[in-house]
Amino acid sequence: MLMRQRPGTSKGVVFVTVEDEHGTANLVVFADLVARDRAALINARLLMVQGRIERETRQAEVPVTHIIAEALTDRTDLLRGLNAAEEQDWGAAALGRADEVRRPEPGSRRPVLPVKSRDFQ
Numbered sequence: 001m002l003m004r005q006r007p008g009t010s011k012g013v014v015f016v017t018v019e020d021e022h023g024t025a026n027l028v029v030f031a032d033l034v035a036r037d038r039a040a041l042i043n044a045r046l047l048m049v050q051g052r053i054e055r056e057t058r059q060a061e062v063p064v065t066h067i068i069a070e071a072l073t074d075r076t077d078l079l080r081g082l083n084a085a086e087e088q089d090w091g092a093a094a095l096g097r098a099d100e101v102r103r104p105e106p107g108s109r110r111p112v113l114p115v116k117s118r119d120f121q
Contacts, residue, residue, distance in 0.1 A: 001047060014041065018049070018067070025065040027051075029072070037072035044074040 002017040002024070012031030017024055027049060029041060040047060050071040056064040 027067045029069045040072040040074040045076045048073040048075045
C-alpha cells in the first residue's frame with residue numbers, strides 16, 4: 001500500500017493506492033467492506049485483495065487500473081516467513097507499518113562529508 005485516502009465527500013469509501021511488480025492500481029473499498037475488514041485495511045503490511053478489476057485504456061492518456069474490493073485479508077504472516085532461514089531477526093526491525101515513519105538507529109547515519117563552499121557573487 002502506498003497511501004490510503006478517505007475524503008469527507010466519499011460517503012465512507014476508502015481509496016488505496018497499491019503497487020506490485022506490474023505497477024500501481026487504485027483500490028476502491030466501499031463503506032460496508034471497510035467496516036467488515038477494517039483491521040486488515042489498517043494494520044496489514046501485506047494485504048491480499050479479492051475483487052473486480054476495471055481498466056480504463058481508451059479515454060486515458062495513461063492506462064488506469066481500478067480494483068473494486070470484495071474482500072481484504074491480512075497476510076502479514078507470510079512476511080515473517082521470509083527470514084526463517086536467517087539467524088538474524090532483521091525482519092521485525094526492517095518491516096514497518098505502511099503509515100509508520102522509520103527513524104534510523106543511532107550510529108547508522110552516513111557521515112556528513114564537508115562540502116566546499118561556492119561563492120556566487
